[in-house]
Amino acid sequence: MAFSSVLAVAPVKDIDVAAAWYERLFGRQADARPMDGLADWHIAPSGWVQVFRSPEHAGSTLLNLVVDDLDEAISDLAGRGITAGEIQPGGRTVRFSAVHDPDGNRVTLIENPVSS
Template sequence: MTISRMLAQMTVSDSARSIPWYSLLFGRGPDAHPMDGLVEWYLADTFGVQVWVEPERAGTSSMVLDDDDLDARVQLLDDAGIENGGIGPASSFRILPVVDPDGNKIVFVESGASGA
């Protein structure tokens, strides 16, 4: 048995508000809408993000995404009007925290020269 794909799931209260927000976050619309209440962004061949509407659990998700250029990412977020915590240090890497409209936490991470 081999696991070959991973999708992080962010639980939200309202797709009409969340899909545009995540589209701004990722710089494009979703790649798939497999069923009512679920949209997906494929960020690479083997991983992606699901945004799932389940109001009673909304705001309890978190994910960490490695990013090779946090300076460009913060500029993209700023240009899109997405509030963020700014780039900060965390041992041998830098982080960029973001919170979606439901309170879900997304942290972009950029490894330092020594790797994280």
């Protein structure tokens, strides 16, 4: 079986509140709003993040995003009003830090995930 794309889904209570937060996270509006209660950001050629209104599941997502420079990413987010947690080591050269959306979904920024 072959797969062509990955779509990570973050369930949220209020799509408008969450979409505004993810706009700050990604530094831009959603690439698509294909239906009521759904917003898509195409963050890589075959990787999307979807924010989907699903109150019963809100706050249950763990989303990992790889960044080239963790310090720069944290600084960029701070400029957009998103405060990242403490930088943690994850191996010899791996570092990571997490942020949380308004529903508590955790988005972890990871630098050098393949190097550990």
